[in-house]
Amino acid sequence: MTTLSMHPELGLEVSVGSIDKELRKLWEQDEARTNASLMNLAIYSEAPGALEKNSAAIRELTAEHACRAILVGIDRDAPEASIRAWITAHCHLSHGKKSVCCEQIAFALTGTATGRLRNTVFAHLASDLPLILWWQGELSPRFEERLYSLVDRFVFDSADWADPRESFGRISDAIQSVTREMVVQDLSWTRSFQFRVSVAALFDDPLVLAALPEIEAVEIVHHPANRQSALQILAWLAVQAGWRDGMELDLAVQRRNGNKEGFSFEGPTGKTIAVTVTADESSAPLGLVKLSGGGVTVSVSREAGAPYLTRRIETPGQVVEAPGPVDPDAPASLIGEQLSRGGKNTLFQKILPRFRQLLER
């Protein structure tokens, strides 16, 4: 872990026991008009240098989402157990004056003393506001019941996981075991939001909707780092359209062939639907979702780095194209988008079993 005292981004170092007192002092000095808060937003990371990086992310996030931010950095391999804390505030200007200030508490923990995260760190939550925990990196043993039972919304990025099958298993177990509702939010799923909205918008067209039972081919292109997003959008298509698992294809599309994966489904009318999922280094996180059949082809596509999606409908004799917004690429911005939308993310839980099946195949 880096020497944190060298990083002014974290603010004033304080003793853990005096955090509340020091926060009060901080506000007394400040002329900010509003200490606004909609949530507790905690970020957990075991990566070196994460506290400073996440402090910068919080600075960005709090421009739109007023919160109490709690940053946690842990070096579990350190031999000694220790805990240090820093406080600061992120303020944003409106009409030339500070208008919103959000407080941030950063904790650096070393060693493996159990219970400190839950007992010490989460003792500093703002009361009556939901706790959103953004877990960065692999799920470590610290992801356990007594931790996640405190959480209202658990955010992670499955693109970071070496073994998503195992980790999603633990997430599913957690969802089952908690007695209070915990919303789970995979940033890989968030990355596909605008693609899903765009696909849905294309099927608002009655002609396209009429062709849905005739769909026989699906093509998805993704960046290699975003396979989970691709499989989640496929799971979503299958669940929503009522496609059953089909026989494995051994024809044109092999199950795995270089950077391509093949899946097959059976539509409600018994029609076979061949799906190709292609990993492409030059693609945006999600580059293409294309469905065709019944004389209609609809696609949502995005060039890498492009600021808009392209929605396209092709029917005999005509092509209709329209732009659509994209999901941001940076994780902090993705979280921001998700926080703007709120909701209980029931759709993700609905598709999760099918997605896990796809991961197993």
Next chain:
Amino acid sequence: MTNPFREDLVSRSRPEPCTVVIFGATGDLTHRKLVPAIYNLAIDGELPPGVKIVGFARREKSDEEFRQGLEELNRKVSRSGHDDAIWAKFQESISYHQSEFTDADGYKRLAERLDAIDRDRGGKGNRLFYVASAPEFFDDILTQLKGAGLNKAKDGCWARVIVEKPFGTDLATAQHLNQVVNRTFHEKDTYRIDHYLGKETAQNIMVLRFANAIFEPLWNSRYISHVQVTCAENLGMEGGRGGYYDKSGALRDMVQNHLLQLLSLITMEPPTDLSADGVRDEKVKVIRSLRQWDTPEKVAKNVVRAQYTAGHVDGQPRPGYREEDRVDPESMTESYVAVRLLIDTWRWSGVPFYIRMGKQLPKKATEISIHFKDAPCVLFNALPGGVPGSNVLVLRIQPDEGISLRMVSKIPGTSLRLEPVKMDFHYSTSFGKGSPEAYERLLLDAMAGDATLFARRDEVEEAWKFIDNIEHAWHQSTTPPPMAEYVAGSWGPKEADELLQQDGNVWRRL
């Protein structure tokens, strides 16, 4: 067959592909509000693919000229900025149709054009007609639409009409217009727009009342002393507004529609559901329950009208109302109105509601304040000086959208001194993300067939009934109540202050 991909995705009605025909396409509303709203909806991906816009107006223009004019304004006013690449694609969906509003042939050509668009786009025929022209053309446009058969939806499609305000100038004209509209379109396909209802805080009124258990039990005459609705404008008749305004006035221009709509949201009973008619049924009951000021005496007692005289606003000299450009020097049109209303329902019996609207006031602000009754006169109220001010809940509609609650608190120290403190919630600082323009939400709702935020025929007519009584007392009575005066830059005439003083109340200081 419903679209399965919409399920659980977003919690709003989905718009359907359609062609939007805007009558009065060369006007300011189209350029400043409507087309930028549709452009922003396109950027946000809210529009279904294939939405087309046809501008209908009298001036000779090519498609290209029309698009250039729209682009010019969009660059200046678009909420999310202007992207050349997106505009280039977006503008392909825009075309211009030149015709007189009374020219039947022009509407036939429009019908042919719309059919051609539908053919090009693949056989759909949803049409949204937006009547954004000057009000005197509403009648002609609706009649001609019917003449050309454009009011009839094709099988499986819809034809809807949005009618801009003012919806009539009195009850008779509103009833006539309603007859024309309803002869042309079904009531369910008629959308009378009031952009105030598209504002975030207006939509939040129902959420505040019915999603928070702490407010609804207090929302009645037992706990609420009175309610004030203020719409203050710091502008006068700049930019040639005097011509229109002098024929209208504060009462008809603002109170009849915007302010009574807001009042009905504040005072309605909880609807049985959130359907358009579920909500509108309750709103109209409130307007129907307004006690009528149907004699000059009652009007004189409960309504104040006034005109501004020369003064200063924002440090700048301003002329008096009668000296304004395009205003009759003998004008008897009010630039300010204050009304005391009583709602004769069980919930609101005895609670006065005060509405005030004025031009050339010190600042621009629209807000609703709910004033709760004082705590009982024991304990702290029994102390010398009593409690300084009761609880006030303020819903700010514009420009600084938000909610605040005033409560009494003890000043730190050994003596018992009480002062009011304010808890303040600003949309802009708690939710950093900007709200969409009201027209965006309303256009989307109309495309989706959701009429909740649009006024129904009976709402409009009931509101006019109330307003007409006051107008008759002012302009048709032999003993009309006087026209008061206020200095430009002040908060209105002293008579308006006296209106509240009679009930032991004062206008809230903004």
